[in-house]
Amino acid sequence: MNIMTYQTLLYYCYSPIENAEQFAADHLAFCQSLNLVGRIIVADEGLNGTVSGTQESCTAYMEAVYADGRFNKTEFKIDDVDEPSFIKMHCRYKSEIVHSGMRNPKEIDPNRQTGIHLEPKDFLEMKDQDDVVVLDVRSNYEHTVGRFKNAVTLDIENFREFPEKIKELEQYKGKKILTYCTGGIKCEKASALLLKEGFEDVYQLHGGIIKYGKEAGGEDFQGQCYVFDNRVTVDVNSVNPSIVSTCRNCGTTTAKMINCANPVCNEHFTQCDACGVELDGCCSDVCKEHPRKRQYDGTGYYVKVPQPVNAEKISKRKHKQIIKGS
Structure with a gap:
């Protein structure tokens, strides 16, 4: 029998955080001290995260979050897993824990x-x-x-x-x-x-x-x-499970979702194993021939790597700033 010794925690909490940018840096160091991996977004409005690690580390993390009075209403969704669900630990400050697309995000407040x-x-x-x-x-x-x-x-x-x-x-x-x-x-x-x-x-x-x-x-x-x-x-349905997605390339019923092996494309799509082998984890023959194509290991999941600096985009942004300042 395979005994799962790791857990993955999914959670969020809308609660104001003062000096949220500094909190994000401190929180990253705390997570790393527990040997957790995952992705956490910190904003002035609260926390949004998924972290993974040993049961002991996850328990220690939850206890620490609850001990902070700002986050004692947090609800953790806990999954037992046979290996950590991430490779690295990221904790970043952003303007919102979920990007609302509004010009003035403060117009809505889930706490009110x-x-x-x-x-x-x-x-x-x-x-x-x-x-x-x-x-x-x-x-x-x-x-x-x-x-x-x-x-x-x-x-x-x-x-x-x-x-x-x-x-x-x-x-x-x-x-x-x-x-x-x-x-x-x-x-x-x-x-x-x-x-x-x-x-x-x-x-x-x-x-x-x-x-x-x-x-x-x-x-x-x-x-x-x-x-x-x-x-x-x-999987979430244990009552009447079904599969509703199909392979983008051949139309076969499949629930497998991957990222295109061409990092320039990186499209998220469903693809059956047979087409994955034929196209080497790519969405098309064009992407399969791309010189920067990543090695496909059958999972279609890739660690995010830094992309080349887009000098043209930076130049345009600086030009706009100069115009605004004039």
């Missing part, structure tokens, strides 16, 4: 107004009612590989495009809107934006798809759930 949180069992009971619309607020590559049955999906590459898509949802204003995402963090802002735009009955799946899988068996979630680590996707 957000959708009604539905526990998984309540979401399960409500989702098929006639006056309900289930809304996926995730990006294309996420809902392509897995989504709730009959969910409304949006054609967006990043969540920052969500505000522009709200007008497409006007037809549902008289219904109850049930939003969902991977772990709940995007729904905090998506539901707040919907309320701001006049939608009245707005709800969100508390804990997201991950918690729904653990507490409601993932019933009626079709396909797999995309996660932001080297597992890429995980």
Whole structure:
């Protein structure tokens, strides 16, 4: 029997952080002291992270987060894994823990107004009612590989495009809107934006798809759930599982999602093993012949490497700054 000795923690917390940039640097050092790997975003508005390590290290991390009064309402989604889900540890300061795409992000504050949180069992009971619309607020590559049955999906590459898509949802204003995402963090802002735009009955799946899988068996979630680590996707449905995605190249049913081996392309897409071998992990013959193509090991997951400096882009940016300053 394979005994899993590692864990992966998915979490977020909207809570104001003073000197957040310094906090990010200190928090990185703390995570490294616990030998954790993962990715954490720190902003003035809070924390958004996924970390992975031994059970002891993960327990110590959770205890430290809870001990900080600012984050004692944090909920951790815990997965047992047979190896760490990242290779390195990153903790970076950004303007938002989820990029909202708004010119003034402070117009919405999930601590003041957000959708009604539905526990998984309540979401399960409500989702098929006639006056309900289930809304996926995730990006294309996420809902392509897995989504709730009959969910409304949006054609967006990043969540920052969500505000522009709200007008497409006007037809549902008289219904109850049930939003969902991977772990709940995007729904905090998506539901707040919907309320701001006049939608009245707005709800969100508390804990997201991950918690729904653990507490409601993932019933009626079709396909797999995309996660932001080297597992890429995980199973969540133990009740009526299915696969809804197909290979981009041949159309065969597959749940495997990879990044194109050509780092210049790096497109995220579903590809079956046979096409992966034939195209050497690339999305096309053109990318397969690219001189910078990475070695394909069958996973389609690559450690991020620094890209060459784009001198032209830097020059244009400096030119704009000079014009603004004149």
